[in-house]
Amino acid sequence: MKQKFTKTQLGILITACANIGIVLGLIVNISGLFFQPIMTELQTGLGKVSTTLALYNVAFAAGGLAFPKISRKIRYKPLAVISILVVIVTTALTAYCRSLLTLYLMNIIRGFFAGFIGPVASTMIVNRWFLEGTGFFSGLVFGFSGIAGAVLSPFVSFIIEHSGWRIAYLCTAGIMVVFALPCLFLHLAYTPEEIGEKAYGNAPVEKDAETNAHVFDQKLYLLMFLFPAATGLTASFVQHLTPMASSYGFSSTVTSLMLSLVLIMNTAGKFLIGALIDRFNTLRATLLFILFVLTGTVVFYFSRSVAGMYGASVLFGNIYGLANIGLVALAKDLFGTGNYGRTYPKLNFAYTITAAFGSSFFGFMYDGFHSYQLSLILIFVLILACSFLEIYAYRNNRK
Numbered sequence: 001m002k003q004k005f006t007k008t009q010l011g012i013l014i015t016a017c018a019n020i021g022i023v024l025g026l027i028v029n030i031s032g033l034f035f036q037p038i039m040t041e042l043q044t045g046l047g048k049v050s051t052t053l054a055l056y057n058v059a060f061a062a063g064g065l066a067f068p069k070i071s072r073k074i075r076y077k078p079l080a081v082i083s084i085l086v087v088i089v090t091t092a093l094t095a096y097c098r099s100l101l102t103l104y105l106m107n108i109i110r111g112f113f114a115g116f117i118g119p120v121a122s123t124m125i126v127n128r129w130f131l132e133g134t135g136f137f138s139g140l141v142f143g144f145s146g147i148a149g150a151v152l153s154p155f156v157s158f159i160i161e162h163s164g165w166r167i168a169y170l171c172t173a174g175i176m177v178v179f180a181l182p183c184l185f186l187h188l189a190y191t192p193e194e195i196g197e198k199a200y201g202n203a204p205v206e207k208d209a210e211t212n213a214h215v216f217d218q219k220l221y222l223l224m225f226l227f228p229a230a231t232g233l234t235a236s237f238v239q240h241l242t243p244m245a246s247s248y249g250f251s252s253t254v255t256s257l258m259l260s261l262v263l264i265m266n267t268a269g270k271f272l273i274g275a276l277i278d279r280f281n282t283l284r285a286t287l288l289f290i291l292f293v294l295t296g297t298v299v300f301y302f303s304r305s306v307a308g309m310y311g312a313s314v315l316f317g318n319i320y321g322l323a324n325i326g327l328v329a330l331a332k333d334l335f336g337t338g339n340y341g342r343t344y345p346k347l348n349f350a351y352t353i354t355a356a357f358g359s360s361f362f363g364f365m366y367d368g369f370h371s372y373q374l375s376l377i378l379i380f381v382l383i384l385a386c387s388f389l390e391i392y393a394y395r396n397n398r399k
Contacts, residue, residue, distance in 0.1 A: 025148025063115015132201025146266025236358025265317025
């Protein structure tokens with residue numbers, strides 16, 4: 001008989017989904033909507049404005065790295081509540097910023113505290129509360145960032161267009177309050193044992209870490225950093241889809257729907273690549289997703305039709321599944337389960353840092369060349385290089 005969810009287990013899952021919806025869906029995934037109106041009002045460059053997202057992501061990564069140590073000193077409930085309240089308050093205060101310096105400060109503060117309720121915390125807690133189906137539950141949690149962004153980006157875009165970006169920030173903070181309700185009112189803990197509960201499912205049988213030690217290849221490991229760097233840079237370009245489409249002459253209605261389609265694939269793509277990996281294998285699934293992203297990039301470069309922009313957005317949105325689920329699967333396949341804890345955190349950190357600076361990098365490229373075409377060429381070359389890297393890595397492992 002299949003085990004049923006307890007109320008506490010369900011509450012943990014809902015809270016993780018809502019928290020990821022805030023720190024990624026309502027901040028990172030819709031930040032591109034704010035770039036141009038802020039740039040216009042403050043009379044500055046796109047690169048300087050998009051640096052707000054870079055600073056948020058760097059602080060976000062720092063908060064995630066600090067979380068394991070802090071979690072040993074502070075219980076999850078008070079830490080999560082304090083963190084989520086700081087994120088909401090700083091988001092609201094962003095509406096009153098009159099300079100780039102204050103915008104930078106708000107994003108650093110909210111990024112650091114967002115790290116305490118972000119992917120590192122969610123991964124740790126989901127893995128401890130759900131011993132079976134962790135891949136599915138992790139996909140559900142991280143996929144929620146795409147759902148939140150896709151559903152709410154048209155609403156935020158409408159507010160920006162009719163009431164300005166400051167009112168839009170206040171409305172976003174209000175939406176965050178709704179998302180924060182599970183964190184504020186449900187029972188939370190790092191582990192089920194802390195509160196006399198049981199985890200969902202049974203723990204899988206672990207292989208001896210030493211049995212996989214021979215899989216680790218230092219040269220291949222260093223080479224593999226190309227994958228998170230390339231996918232992180234490409235994922236950061238999503239924030240520039242709105243200004244890119246605007247530079248092509250498309251209306252805000254078209255650009256907001258493009259962003260929604262990308263963010264829908266943020267969720268759907270993660271489930272799809274996971275199913276393909278289970279059905280076929282990691283190499284075939286990731287190469288297929290690389291083909292999707294490359295095709296979307298080519299269409300963005302050449303097409304100037306609405307249908308082309310929508311189709312390319314769907315294809316390009318698969319970058320999230322490739323960057324997240326694909327990276328996890330590749331780390332396990334190429335280095336073995338015994339080396340997973342040694343390799344994946346560093347590869348994931350490389351992805352986060354690259355994504356943090358990627359948005360600013362593309363902003364400065366646009367300021368310098370007044371076009372996104374060179375950026376699209378760079379993305380195509382890097383993602384194509386990832387396909388050759390994968391093929392080489394798997395052939396090297398077979399030897």
